[in-house]
Amino acid sequence: MAWFLRKSKNISDSSPAQREMPDGLWTKCPDCSTIIYRKELEEHAYTCPNCDHHFRIGSAKYVSVLFDEGSWTETDREVRSADPLDFVDTRPYKARLKEAYSRTDLPDAVTTGTGRIYGMPVAFGCMNFGFVGGSMGSVVGEKFVRAGRRALESRSPFVFISASGGARMQEAALSLMQMAKTSAFLTELAEAGLPYISILTDPTTGGVSASYAMLGDVIIAEPKALIGFAGPRVIEQTIRKKLPEGFQRSEFLLEHGMVDMVVHRHDLKKSLYTVLSHLMGGKRG
């Protein structure tokens, strides 16, 4: 394993902003430049021990942060993106997908499954920002609904972690419809009286924020995550003004009443468990 896993800038094909945390032995915090040893990073739930910067991590690391050891079962891994529109921009969508599958070993921009949080069974999904910017296409929508259905069938809560730039452009209107599809499913969960907890991580924008991400019975955000409908650059171009410091960050959303709490990744499992215990503890019937 390399000490630092850093690719040469010349051959990198996605901007640094599109990537998740690299898997080297040592990692440099992008905020305070502290060099952090891998083991220490793990112990701190992939946050900087010095400045609390929350690294962008994918589903595998969230599973290790949230679920009881040995309780996790992944589902629907074989559901893969197709290219229904034969979409070609500067490169064919098929080629982008092929590259993303081989580079990341991820089952698309979402991983779903079931596990236990302090013994409580939970149906779960988590987006992978490292897969085409965590963009929501048909696969994300379908797997969201299937994961949620497992919650319905086992009468357990549904927890979903968002990390996405929005809808996947290469699936055009079909990706737009995933907003409606996922939101429609959540009405079934609500009718069944089962809790849906939405966890927002950096970044949660576009069509994902304007559908299931903002529909949680309780919404939890990680510190300083970018959360919004329009991206900051688009807003700056529209209003021709510089945006204020901290605009569209978790703390800003908390202040404006858009999320219930901002929780450090250290405490995520505990907070989640407490909220779920309350919501599942009502006397029914």
Add this chain to the structure above:
Amino acid sequence: MASNSTLDFEKPIVELEKKIAEMRSLADTLDIQPQIEELEQQVERLRSEIYRNLTRWQRVQIARHPDRPYTLDYITHCLTDFVELHGDRNFRDDPAIVGGLASIGDTRVVVVGHQKGRDTKSNLYRNFGMPNPEGYRKAHRLFSLAERFSLPVICFLDTPGAYPGLEAEERGQAEAIARNLFQMAALKVPIIIVIIGEGASGGALGIGVGDRILMLENAWYSVIAPESCSSILWRSWEYKEQAAEALKLTAPDLVDVGIVDRIIPEPVGGAHRDPEAMFTTMQSVLREELSVLGSITTSDLVTKRRKKFYAMGVWTE
């Protein structure tokens, strides 16, 4: 309707029309009457030829034509007894979304739609048809009203997108749209969606979940406008034609992928060329659709609506 704005691909038609007008103004019109008639036929042939072979980008241009009928035009001409209702009871009234109570034949309905302006002043007032959160929340309020009083809902979609502004974000643009998707998916009254012009992304979908999705022949509907798509994927604003092609954003394209249920034909040359004919078609389509939906029980309606959206998407496994 006299058009003061000609689309590029319509120029050959306009040239011929000019020629005819010149000939008519000649002193001795009688002599050249046969030639004029010949030219008029030529214009019609040319027009139907051009409109049969429209590219996707050309359709986008027609969908944005400044003379195209907007939501309030359809409300005025296809519905009766319209009472506009204002405000979200929370922040302010958003003029980019209009709505209220109306009748079509003897059916009472709630109608909601995006509203663009026709000149600079009215466009500033309507924010170019780009809603803020309070617009979606007004719609939410009207949908609740519809449910409480068992009134079917008709929504006209025509927006370049939800407004990407600072205050819009502060007031929860994402939440406002998401809340409507959730509400409309399980609303206990029939909902008919008609995409009449531009259906840009979440800003359009925010009032666009329903039992029947209808689309005008020259409207467009997609996850992003071709220009923005070009700027993101091609990193230049120059590839809008290619982006429009790649996005497959026309009515026939969307029927193919199972998103749109029915295409409403427009008069040759687009809805703005013969608004009266357009309104007549729209009215008869709406009556027909309402009567079909009216015979379905409420619980079947909601079950079918959710299933309709669950079926959207293409994947392999």
